[in-house]
Structure formats: C-alpha cells, structure tokens
Amino acid sequence: xKYFTQLSLEELWVRTLQEIDFLYNAAQxxxxxxxxxxxxxxxxxxxxxxxxxxxxxxxxxxISRIEDLLIDAITRETLGFRSVFDGTNDPDHxxxxxxxxxxxxxxxxxxxxxxxxxxxxxxAMRGLLAAKVDAACQMARLKxxxxxxxxxxxxx
Numbered sequence: 564x565k566y567f568t569q570l571s572l573e574e575l576w577v578r579t580l581q582e583i584d585f586l587y588n589a590a591q592x593x594x595x596x597x598x599x600x601x602x603x604x605x606x607x608x609x610x611x612x613x614x615x616x617x618x619x620x621x622x623x624x625x626i627s628r629i630e631d632l633l634i635d636a637i638t639r640e641t642l643g644f645r646s647v648f649d650g651t652n653d654p655d656h657x658x659x660x661x662x663x664x665x666x667x668x669x670x671x672x673x674x675x676x677x678x679x680x681x682x683x684x685x686x687a688m689r690g691l692l693a694a695k696v697d698a699a700c701q702m703a704r705l706k707x708x709x710x711x712x713x714x715x716x717x718x719x
Contacts, residue, residue, distance in 0.1 A: 567691055583617070595636070617685070618693055646665075
C-alpha cells in the first residue's frame with residue numbers, strides 16, 4: 564500500500580478502477596470453478612462497483628455482496644485447519660507469540676482465496692481513496708473559511 568499512498572487522487576482512482584477490472588477478468592476465467600449463480604452474482608456486483616464507482620452510495624451493498632459470496636464459497640472449500648505458531652522463540656522466556664488456526668483449502672478454495680485477496684486489496688485502495696477525498700473536501704472548506712475571514716477583515 565505504500566506505493567498507493569504516493570499517488571494523486573486521480574491516479575489512485577484510476578488504479579482502483581483498474582483493479583476492479585482485473586478482478587472481474589480473473590473471476591471470468593473461473594479458475595475457482597464457481598457455480599454459474601455465484602459467478603453471475605460476483606460479476607454483476609463487480610460491474611456495478613465499476614460503473615458507479617468505489618465510493619458511490621451503491622458501493623457498500625455491492626461490497627457486502629462480494630464479501631459474503633467469497634466468505635461462504637471459501638468456507639465450503641475448507642478441508643480443515645492446521646495450527647501455525649506466529650511469533651519468536653526468546654532464549655530467556657521461550658516462545659512468545661500465538662498459535663493461529665489456518666484453514667486448509669481445496670484447490671478450488673485456494674483459487675477463491677486468491678480472488679478474496681485481490682478483493683481485499685481493492686478495499687484497502689478504496690479506504691485510502693475515501694481518506695484522500697475527505698482530506699480534499701476538508702481542505703477546500705478550510706480554504707473557504709480562511710478566505711471568508713480575510714474578506715471580512717478587508718471589509719472592516
């Protein structure tokens with residue numbers, strides 16, 4: 564994400580739309596062997612997200628639809644879980660960290676997980692995009708307020 568923080572608002576918007584297009588194309592390849600219904604739902608939601616923009620009023624519904632679909636599909640393709648230690652082994656105190664239960668996915672599940680990771684990237688870009696838009700709006704309001712104060716002082 565560090566790269567994306569350096570982009571202008573317009574460049575970030577373009578990249579976000581491109582990522583939506585890339586995810587749409589990846590879904591159409593159907594390496595995850597999604598059912599026709601799931602693929603149609605995902606395709607429609609991505610098309611709507613692309614058409615109306617990632618910050619539109621409709622975006623939240625489409626994002627929820629995509630998230631729910633991918634989570635459900637991956638859950639169906641989870642074969643089990645394996646424990647993985649996430650931490651370090653301190654010579655004085657022993658193991659410091661936590662044990663995570665990571666899902667073991669089928670081949671289809673791994674392909675779905677790849678789609679989900681790409682979607683999470685879009686969500687992160689969308690969050691950064693929203694922050695940049697909010698900052699630009701707040702800066703415009705601040706400039707307007709300063710200009711109003713300055714013009715009032717000149718008038719007095």
